[in-house]
Amino acid sequence: MTLFIQQLANGLALGGIYCLAAIGLTLVFGVLGFPNLAHGALYMLGAYLTYFFLTDAGMPYVVAILAAAAVLAFLGVVLERLVFHPLRNAPHTHHMIATVGVMFFLVALVQEVWGTGFLRMQSPVGGQVSVLGAQVSWQRIIIIVTAVVVLLLLTWFLKRSPHGQAIEAIEQDRTGAALVGINPSMVSMVTFAVSLALVAIAAGLVAPINLLSPGMGDALGLTVFAIIILGGLGSLPGAIVGGFSIAIAEVMASTYISVAAGEAAIFVILIAVLAIKPTGIFGTVAQR
Amino acid sequence: MIDRLNPRLLGVALVAIALLLAPVVFSEQQYLLRVVTTAAIYAIAAYGLNIILGLTGQLSLAHGAFFGVGAYTVGLLTTDRDWPFWSAFLVAILATTVLGYVSGLIALRTQGAYFAIFTMALGFLIFIVIVRWESLTHAHSGVSGVKFPENIGPIDFTEPATMYYFVLIFLAAAAYTTHALLHSNAGRSLVAIRTSEDLAKSIGVNVAVSKQLAFTASATIAGLAGGLFASLNGFIGPDSAGIDRTFEMLLFLLIGGLGTVMGPLLGSLLVAFLFEMLQDLETYRFIVLGPIIVLLVIFAPRGMIGYLNDLVPARFKRRATTMPGEPATEPATVPAGSTTKDEVH
Amino acid sequence: ACGGSSDSGDGTIVIGYSAGLSGGAAEYGVNVQNGLKMAIDEVNEEGVEIDGKKYTVKLESLDDQYQPGTTGTNVQRLVEKEGASVVFVPHAGGIKAAQELNSGRTEFLVGAYSSDPAILESGNDLTVMIPPSFDSYVQPFIDKVKTKENAKLGLMATASEFGQEWTKTTIEKWEASGGEVLPKNNIDYGTVSDFAGPVAKTLAGKPDVILVGGPSQPTALLIEEARKQGFKGAFLIIDQAKFEELEEFTDPKNLNNSVGIMPLPLFEGTEKFIADYKEKYSSEKPVNADIALNYQALPIFIEAMKIAGTTDDPKAIREAMGEAVKSVEGVFFVPNKVSAKGHLQADGLQAAYRNADGEYEPFAIEQPQE
Amino acid sequence: MLLQVRGLGKTFGGIAAVKDVDIDVPEGQITAIIGPNGAGKSTLFNLLAGFYTPTSGTVTFEGKDITGMKPHRTVREGIARTFQTTQLFEDSTVLDNVLAGCVVRSKSNALDAVFHTPRHRRDERASRAKAMEELEFVGAAHLCDEVASKLPQEAQKRVSMALALATEPRLLLLDEPAAGTNDEETEAFGDLIRQMVSRGITVCLVEHKMSMVMNLADQIVVLDHGQRIATGSPEQIKKDPLVIEAYLGANNDQAGARS
Amino acid sequence: MIKISGLNASYEAVDVLHGIDITANDGELTVILGANGSGKSTLFKAMSGVLRPNSGSVEFNGEDITRSSPAAIVKKGLAHCPEGRHLFPRMSVEKNLMLGAYVRRGDKSRVKTLLERSYDLFPVLREKRKQAAGSLSGGQQQMVAIGRSLMSDPSMLILDEPSMGLAPLITQQVFETIVEINNEGIGVLLAEQNANSALQIATSGYVLAEGRVVLSGSAKELQNDARVQRAYLGV
Ligand SMILES: Nc1ncnc2c1ncn2[C@@H]1O[C@H](COP(=O)(O)OP(=O)(O)OP(=O)(O)O)[C@@H](O)[C@H]1O
Ligand SMILES: Nc1ncnc2c1ncn2[C@@H]1O[C@H](COP(=O)(O)OP(=O)(O)OP(=O)(O)O)[C@@H](O)[C@H]1O
Ligand SMILES: [Mg+2]
Numbered sequence A: 001m002t003l004f005i006q007q008l009a010n011g012l013a014l015g016g017i018y019c020l021a022a023i024g025l026t027l028v029f030g031v032l033g034f035p036n037l038a039h040g041a042l043y044m045l046g047a048y049l050t051y052f053f054l055t056d057a058g059m060p061y062v063v064a065i066l067a068a069a070a071v072l073a074f075l076g077v078v079l080e081r082l083v084f085h086p087l088r089n090a091p092h093t094h095h096m097i098a099t100v101g102v103m104f105f106l107v108a109l110v111q112e113v114w115g116t117g118f119l120r121m122q123s124p125v126g127g128q129v130s131v132l133g134a135q136v137s138w139q140r141i142i143i144i145v146t147a148v149v150v151l152l153l154l155t156w157f158l159k160r161s162p163h164g165q166a167i168e169a170i171e172q173d174r175t176g177a178a179l180v181g182i183n184p185s186m187v188s189m190v191t192f193a194v195s196l197a198l199v200a201i202a203a204g205l206v207a208p209i210n211l212l213s214p215g216m217g218d219a220l221g222l223t224v225f226a227i228i229i230l231g232g233l234g235s236l237p238g239a240i241v242g243g244f245s246i247a248i249a250e251v252m253a254s255t256y257i258s259v260a261a262g263e264a265a266i267f268v269i270l271i272a273v274l275a276i277k278p279t280g281i282f283g284t285v286a287q288r
Numbered sequence B: 001m002i003d004r005l006n007p008r009l010l011g012v013a014l015v016a017i018a019l020l021l022a023p024v025v026f027s028e029q030q031y032l033l034r035v036v037t038t039a040a041i042y043a044i045a046a047y048g049l050n051i052i053l054g055l056t057g058q059l060s061l062a063h064g065a066f067f068g069v070g071a072y073t074v075g076l077l078t079t080d081r082d083w084p085f086w087s088a089f090l091v092a093i094l095a096t097t098v099l100g101y102v103s104g105l106i107a108l109r110t111q112g113a114y115f116a117i118f119t120m121a122l123g124f125l126i127f128i129v130i131v132r133w134e135s136l137t138h139a140h141s142g143v144s145g146v147k148f149p150e151n152i153g154p155i156d157f158t159e160p161a162t163m164y165y166f167v168l169i170f171l172a173a174a175a176y177t178t179h180a181l182l183h184s185n186a187g188r189s190l191v192a193i194r195t196s197e198d199l200a201k202s203i204g205v206n207v208a209v210s211k212q213l214a215f216t217a218s219a220t221i222a223g224l225a226g227g228l229f230a231s232l233n234g235f236i237g238p239d240s241a242g243i244d245r246t247f248e249m250l251l252f253l254l255i256g257g258l259g260t261v262m263g264p265l266l267g268s269l270l271v272a273f274l275f276e277m278l279q280d281l282e283t284y285r286f287i288v289l290g291p292i293i294v295l296l297v298i299f300a301p302r303g304m305i306g307y308l309n310d311l312v313p314a315r316f317k318r319r320a321t322t323m324p325g326e327p328a329t330e331p332a333t334v335p336a337g338s339t340t341k342d343e344v345h
Numbered sequence C: 001a002c003g004g005s006s007d008s009g010d011g012t013i014v015i016g017y018s019a020g021l022s023g024g025a026a027e028y029g030v031n032v033q034n035g036l037k038m039a040i041d042e043v044n045e046e047g048v049e050i051d052g053k054k055y056t057v058k059l060e061s062l063d064d065q066y067q068p069g070t071t072g073t074n075v076q077r078l079v080e081k082e083g084a085s086v087v088f089v090p091h092a093g094g095i096k097a098a099q100e101l102n103s104g105r106t107e108f109l110v111g112a113y114s115s116d117p118a119i120l121e122s123g124n125d126l127t128v129m130i131p132p133s134f135d136s137y138v139q140p141f142i143d144k145v146k147t148k149e150n151a152k153l154g155l156m157a158t159a160s161e162f163g164q165e166w167t168k169t170t171i172e173k174w175e176a177s178g179g180e181v182l183p184k185n186n187i188d189y190g191t192v193s194d195f196a197g198p199v200a201k202t203l204a205g206k207p208d209v210i211l212v213g214g215p216s217q218p219t220a221l222l223i224e225e226a227r228k229q230g231f232k233g234a235f236l237i238i239d240q241a242k243f244e245e246l247e248e249f250t251d252p253k254n255l256n257n258s259v260g261i262m263p264l265p266l267f268e269g270t271e272k273f274i275a276d277y278k279e280k281y282s283s284e285k286p287v288n289a290d291i292a293l294n295y296q297a298l299p300i301f302i303e304a305m306k307i308a309g310t311t312d313d314p315k316a317i318r319e320a321m322g323e324a325v326k327s328v329e330g331v332f333f334v335p336n337k338v339s340a341k342g343h344l345q346a347d348g349l350q351a352a353y354r355n356a357d358g359e360y361e362p363f364a365i366e367q368p369q370e
Numbered sequence D: 001m002l003l004q005v006r007g008l009g010k011t012f013g014g015i016a017a018v019k020d021v022d023i024d025v026p027e028g029q030i031t032a033i034i035g036p037n038g039a040g041k042s043t044l045f046n047l048l049a050g051f052y053t054p055t056s057g058t059v060t061f062e063g064k065d066i067t068g069m070k071p072h073r074t075v076r077e078g079i080a081r082t083f084q085t086t087q088l089f090e091d092s093t094v095l096d097n098v099l100a101g102c103v104v105r106s107k108s109n110a111l112d113a114v115f116h117t118p119r120h121r122r123d124e125r126a127s128r129a130k131a132m133e134e135l136e137f138v139g140a141a142h143l144c145d146e147v148a149s150k151l152p153q154e155a156q157k158r159v160s161m162a163l164a165l166a167t168e169p170r171l172l173l174l175d176e177p178a179a180g181t182n183d184e185e186t187e188a189f190g191d192l193i194r195q196m197v198s199r200g201i202t203v204c205l206v207e208h209k210m211s212m213v214m215n216l217a218d219q220i221v222v223l224d225h226g227q228r229i230a231t232g233s234p235e236q237i238k239k240d241p242l243v244i245e246a247y248l249g250a251n252n253d254q255a256g257a258r259s
Numbered sequence E: 001m002i003k004i005s006g007l008n009a010s011y012e013a014v015d016v017l018h019g020i021d022i023t024a025n026d027g028e029l030t031v032i033l034g035a036n037g038s039g040k041s042t043l044f045k046a047m048s049g050v051l052r053p054n055s056g057s058v059e060f061n062g063e064d065i066t067r068s069s070p071a072a073i074v075k076k077g078l079a080h081c082p083e084g085r086h087l088f089p090r091m092s093v094e095k096n097l098m099l100g101a102y103v104r105r106g107d108k109s110r111v112k113t114l115l116e117r118s119y120d121l122f123p124v125l126r127e128k129r130k131q132a133a134g135s136l137s138g139g140q141q142q143m144v145a146i147g148r149s150l151m152s153d154p155s156m157l158i159l160d161e162p163s164m165g166l167a168p169l170i171t172q173q174v175f176e177t178i179v180e181i182n183n184e185g186i187g188v189l190l191a192e193q194n195a196n197s198a199l200q201i202a203t204s205g206y207v208l209a210e211g212r213v214v215l216s217g218s219a220k221e222l223q224n225d226a227r228v229q230r231a232y233l234g235v
């Protein structure tokens, strides 16, 4: 029983990690119309930047994370201008390949700067609490809480603010959006900035419970695609449900069935869901 | 009826001759022949991807996995089961065909990005099976000692050049098939689906079935290529079924030119040599490669072929018209009239 | 690294090297590379002369990101373009791919750095296995940590080929000695985003000993997590992870009561090498056995060339290795013979048990005579 | 009767777009379907062509029940349609567009193409001839090498008709063929449609240009809120108070300019 | 008031507009006639910034907007109801309309009244306000497009074939509305195939052919011009 509770806690923490990582991706999907394959690499970069500001620049933890967020936000704008704006009318496959290019570049860059080795980032928030006999570290609790809070804020922001609608509009008809006075370039830039900042925050929070390495983003990236698809592309509530349910499924499967089952769980669920509802749990299709 | 001076044909002829002479040219640099042979195998796989993505407009990310299934079928059958290559090769092709067909049944219910990610998940499942089902696949240990094709009379396949020509035959077949498809009803139905499923239906195309066939065919070709790959390398590890394979092939295809006849071929060769050349830059190479990819996508969006086509004098375009140089437009089906190519500043 | 051009009169001996030099887990590839470089520089200082002709040795490295397929291409390029007759490969998959090539396709000698005995089982006669094979560790390790008859063993080694092999062997010998083995729980250290879950699962089985190990750094993290969740028992650490590196990544206290290969500094006569290395590469990171073993293996190959009087006949060079080992000195565990299968062998191999007080208790490891 | 529609209905999320509609389309004639925006005309076409499956009722074509048949089958049966917002294969040339229309009638398959069988070559030649013939017919032959998306609206409409004709239909459903064309062009389209009929093709026509409808139609069906509110000859319909009230308005010649 | 001088525009290689000069005054209703493909829509796109002209200038209320972004231009009060509608297909009718007021979103009450006006103009849209725009009938979509362009409360309105796909009754209404808002002092630029009705309500007009202005003058002059009568009034 305590095992179950322990794993539930771990599942939630993992869910928090997945959600945080997924947010940025969902947002960018809104404007890009396609998953950004460089997402994992950006997440990785975010972690390294946080590490740099924390360890080398000696900033306080929270400040370091924010600094990293700022840098990535800027990078987001640069990417939008240099890569995605020129491609705005190109088919989605082109976006994909472009993001692969960006991914290659970022990974190689980080490797040149910080080397190929693993790095360990110590978080100031140490210690753990025991919940119903389960041991949960504060870092993980912070992750869960932040994930939920950020997601709710963002959902609210997108529903309420004109910016949220603008993103939707651009994705559905760029010319139409321009004609009603939305500035597609501006909106995409802002969106990229925001979502990459979020990616950095996610990385900054998660990095302490794992190691930094140039490859750290790869594995996560793919899980995250599965999540936003499961939730329905561009749907934040979807991302939350997707993130937590997949994480818990993964942990439970690997606990009570086998590690392989754990690894496969996420993809099995995904396939099952799409087989039944080809547009994800929260997704909708356009009518003719 | 074919204009002798048509630069397209000229180009094709040149490429063909170059490929035929490769072993002679590289007789001193055997490893380069290996590079070309490997590239050729990837090109074959890329032709498979070209059918489902280039013609039908569905982005399948399971392609690398199908490639891996082909490779492992040949690998395991020729080693653990000690089958001769030929029968193993045949089984590999059949296996991927069946696998492609079955997974197509579910995958094709989804559309656009959903299809892409669905197939990605599928690819991962296959990969996980390979990595985890140790008793069958030897997991990370991989399969070594994969057989060369057995000699046919005097033809000795352990000879690199022979192996190369063997691969080349399939490559030529793949290219020709693509050409024939593009100029056939089947091809037109697929291209029709790519541009507008509704319109395709309205002219009597059975969208569901056509997609299913295209997807199956693409899987088959991937499997075939995988089988060749296993035999050429002698050793295969799980990496031969990874998502990276898919991305590589996608890269070849896009750089070569989606939905074109020569695109997959040129793309694969070009990128393969790019990779080799950049090897000297060691880890810096990805710092160079990344931007190159981005630039190519931005400035040659229709790939090398598309780019070359623009250089072809107008008077030849007439025959060319049946060859859509244009890449697939948005996979997601948006109600008619709501897509636009207008400049928006 | 470009072009195998031979400079004025003197010849060039090209030593090939293909490993993961970029992307995940590249550090290991780079470590081995440094070891080889260092050795080569020293060999060149002494000067190499083979039947009257002066040679300079040169390392040609290519990146394969641990993908066997790429290793194959790289190796062939190193042999045919760069003219290498010896190629070092530090990962089992790549080694096997290389063996496929030098059995028929082209001829060269594989400097195989992997302690997985499987690489010799294939009976490839142009392979030289550099490190001690891991299965010589297993039994002694078990003897150290298996305190009670029916002790329970938890399995958390990495899911790489190497981890799997270790796990297999350990299970056999553990059960053979009457112990109980919990369900396999090998996770891929590279891709797992949070160790908490897997660890909790293993601990639920109440193990007395846990088999762990992969790249040192994640291993350290896993150990830390296990201790956090209250595991008091012993760790049996596979030889891929190195104590001296683990200490860097987690509070050394967590490492108490575990057995693994002995930290390099604890072997006699390694101080100088370690100092030289740290200076040469101005590196603060611990210097481990991977570096040392490759460092001391390389001169043997060169020596063999001298004896065989050829730089480009792999068979002859392989023949001469038996002779060569005798006349080369090294850092620790210095090879004194080459087994028929091509395994560099030596005496005086030691492992270490880190006791409750954090002291290392060295103990001898018998080398099976092949 | 070429086409018989009985009690046809279609609801979207509870709301009826088409409700209990009966229509008889006599062979070799022009039947116009008119009605306010949202009356259900396009939905009706989508039901006939199989793009939507009816929630009730039956469709009989040449005495054969084709209710709920999928589009690719109805096309084989001989029903072709154009879309309200002109649809073409934008990236392909005009000729390729129409060639695509020939696919459904040709017998050769992928294998024929690969092995370049005589049948394949015969079919290819036939298709090209057919395609050019249809382009000639709609008067767009001179555009055959242009890329479809770059053509003006009116030209695109002609091509879309050629595309539909290439499937050799017995019944052709035209959804607002004259929308966005000026009176001259509208007349030209009128003549074109007449020629189709003289080729033995039966035409169903949805159009808001009364000038065209009143000139062409042998029979007019009026829909409103998904239901049929009137059927009859142009003269009857013009005078029908219900129709005037719901659709035409008091001075209808002012709406669709006189001709 | 909007003033276009020497405007040239093209798609990729194809030149479409050649030195167009047009002036449309506030409060006036200017009609642009021209056969298919004569360049009406292209001209409009160039005005609203959707298509960047090669040369020439567009002046709006004395300001040069030739290089401004569509967004900036809408803010300045020039609205464009485009050919092909460009609705947001997966959004509800109401959302589409509300987005029409994107540049006026500050003024809630005003937006409310504007929305009501659209609904009063096209009552059917009120019924369908929750339905996805993409699932509307062709004509209903056209209504949304017109409504949306009115939502930005423009001082000058460009309508590209508003009557396209509309039933006769509605067409009449639309023309009446155009007159209404024109009387409210909003300038209107109208491209219309239905030349007759258009000229009846227009103040002045221009005739385009192959991207050139071949004829211009007051509505009366044009109505009595032989060429126009032959070409567009079917007399
Ligand atoms: N997919 C759909 N989902 C929901 N409602 C729909 C859908 N398709 C059509 N409708 C509704 O059905 C009604 C009829 O639509 P239809 O397109 O048939 O009208 P129409 O007669 O063609 O009008 P128009 O003359 O404007 O083209 C409309 O009210 C429309 O909103
Ligand atoms: N996207 C495009 N690419 C290339 N050429 C185009 C494009 N759109 C229009 N054209 C060409 O530009 C010319 C003018 O088109 P435009 O749509 O402005 O004419 P129009 O007067 O609006 O015609 P219509 O009455 O059909 O709306 C036409 O010859 C058309 O072929
Ligand atoms: Mg309609």
Ligand SMILES: [Mg+2]
Residues within 6 Å of the ligand: E040, E041, E042, E083, E160
């Ligand atoms: Mg127009």
